[in-house]
Amino acid sequence: MTHNRAFPRPPSRAAKTFHGVHIETLLRTNEVMASSRAGLPDELAGHEIPPDAPSPGLPDGPGYPRVVQAWLWLKKPTWFLDRCSRAYGDLFTLRLPFGMNMVHITRPELVKAVFGGDNNVLRAGEANATILEPLVGPHSVLVLDGPEHLRQRKLILPAFHGDRMRAWETAVREITRTEIARWPAGKPFALRPSMQSITLDVIVRVVFGMDASARRDELRRHILAVSGLGRNPFLLFATRDRKLGPHAPWARFIRARDALDAALAAEIRQRRDAPDLEQRNDVLSQLLLAKDDQGRAMTDEEVRDELVTLLFAGHETTATSLAWAFDLLLHNPRVLRRLVSDLDSGALEYLDATIMETLRVRPVVALVDRHVRQAVRIGEQTIPAGAVACPNIYLVQRRADLYQDPAVFDPDRFVGQTPPAFGWFPFGGGIRRCLGASFATFEMRIVIPEVLHAVTLRPASRRPARIRREAVTFVPHDGARCVVTGRGLGMAARAGRRISLASGNVTRDSPRRLYTPS
Numbered sequence: 001m002t003h004n005r006a007f008p009r010p011p012s013r014a015a016k017t018f019h020g021v022h023i024e025t026l027l028r029t030n031e032v033m034a035s036s037r038a039g040l041p042d043e044l045a046g047h048e049i050p051p052d053a054p055s056p057g058l059p060d061g062p063g064y065p066r067v068v069q070a071w072l073w074l075k076k077p078t079w080f081l082d083r084c085s086r087a088y089g090d091l092f093t094l095r096l097p098f099g100m101n102m103v104h105i106t107r108p109e110l111v112k113a114v115f116g117g118d119n120n121v122l123r124a125g126e127a128n129a130t131i132l133e134p135l136v137g138p139h140s141v142l143v144l145d146g147p148e149h150l151r152q153r154k155l156i157l158p159a160f161h162g163d164r165m166r167a168w169e170t171a172v173r174e175i176t177r178t179e180i181a182r183w184p185a186g187k188p189f190a191l192r193p194s195m196q197s198i199t200l201d202v203i204v205r206v207v208f209g210m211d212a213s214a215r216r217d218e219l220r221r222h223i224l225a226v227s228g229l230g231r232n233p234f235l236l237f238a239t240r241d242r243k244l245g246p247h248a249p250w251a252r253f254i255r256a257r258d259a260l261d262a263a264l265a266a267e268i269r270q271r272r273d274a275p276d277l278e279q280r281n282d283v284l285s286q287l288l289l290a291k292d293d294q295g296r297a298m299t300d301e302e303v304r305d306e307l308v309t310l311l312f313a314g315h316e317t318t319a320t321s322l323a324w325a326f327d328l329l330l331h332n333p334r335v336l337r338r339l340v341s342d343l344d345s346g347a348l349e350y351l352d353a354t355i356m357e358t359l360r361v362r363p364v365v366a367l368v369d370r371h372v373r374q375a376v377r378i379g380e381q382t383i384p385a386g387a388v389a390c391p392n393i394y395l396v397q398r399r400a401d402l403y404q405d406p407a408v409f410d411p412d413r414f415v416g417q418t419p420p421a422f423g424w425f426p427f428g429g430g431i432r433r434c435l436g437a438s439f440a441t442f443e444m445r446i447v448i449p450e451v452l453h454a455v456t457l458r459p460a461s462r463r464p465a466r467i468r469r470e471a472v473t474f475v476p477h478d479g480a481r482c483v484v485t486g487r488g489l490g491m492a493a494r495a496g497r498r499i500s501l502a503s504g505n506v507t508r509d510s511p512r513r514l515y516t517p518s
């Protein structure tokens, strides 16, 4: 069997959407679907505009040529966003090449309107497919819309239930300890790759349920090959429709993806026949056992696409958030001391607040996007069909009217406080809210105390890392470099205390507040 035949692929939807063709076709041929927003306040609900209404214009935005805007968006994203937000206010349009118009939304009530809007009109799957479908496949929950999307979501969600996750705790702890043992003493090193190694091992272990074995190492190698190549999706885009030979990035990406597909196909086949399938706790086994409302199980192709989705949506995002957490903590000794002291007494509130504040001030995913299928009213503004509506996580979470000194890292702002409604949404929202949000915070809650317990760290540079874009994420420009200055007693020793993980409720409690949907 060739790799390609392991999971035959229908023609890519993404290729057709890139120049807007797919959306246009849909607009011409589809009738308005029934609204799913019953009960939302009128002034907020994303209203469809009657087809015969005059064609609305886009919100204002910078007037530079499209290619210049694209360059700024790729290379200086935070500078560009901050500037646009100051100049144009709560709604502005970035005009990018190929006619792509991104309408950035930075006011909580308008974000609410998008998240509560009609999912048939505001299509996240279509927007995601543009970049992600070649990797995650056509059945992925990320690229589907409507009832198909809901079906996949319902099939996946139980695999991340709190009780199930607690069974993964020992594995997360062990993996973290093994990684920390590899850190060099006294020499600067980047934390982010190390955090990636932890979260990848965790995901391979808990998603696939694979313990140390040659097959697990092989799978890990395939995942790293694909994610290395996929790190620059723009390079892939630039070469995807061109015949540039077997060494072009696109051709290499397809080869790596097909090799991963073949490894996954073998794993899925074996697992279907596993005698202990029903007793297993891993996500793959749960996906194979899951049934939809009609009693139908997922096909191998569907399982493959969801596995790849979970792997790629889950491991780098969590790793980067962890790297940001340490970068911020190491550059804010007061906060670090307070965290260590609270962990020492077994309290978790400050740890939760630290995680929330990290995700606020350094959101890894800067925005979410929804393709506008038919002109839609958001607040007082009408957004025309064909545009992409983007609730902007980065800008909303830095609003001075929501957060005092918004650029300052200050977990205290979340102690005993719930975040402002639609003012904190690092995991997106509505029916598309991140499926792995609980899992990501669960992992962060284990890894952060483990590190603080095991080693004493100091930052390798005086200033916190700058925000740099990598593919669709915001990452620390230097990988969050630090130095191990002590081992065994960890940060707690420096503070004259010991973090008693075993006796505190760090090991036993499940994350509470962080599960609250935004």
Ligand code: HEM
Pocket: 124, 141, 142, 143, 153, 309, 310, 311, 313, 314, 315, 317, 318, 321, 364, 365, 367, 368, 369, 426, 427, 428, 429, 430, 431, 432, 433, 434, 435, 436, 437, 439, 440
């Ligand atoms: C700190 C870590 C993470 C962050 C910041 C993050 C952020 C996000 C965001 C912003 C979205 C888009 C939501 C929207 O469109 O409204 C999303 C979707 C998603 N995430 Fe995460 N994520 C993280 C970790 C994870 C993990 C660990 C997994 C799984 C193992 C995961 C799986 C998914 C999936 C499957 C979706 C698609 C949901 C849908 O379309 O219905 N994520 N995530």
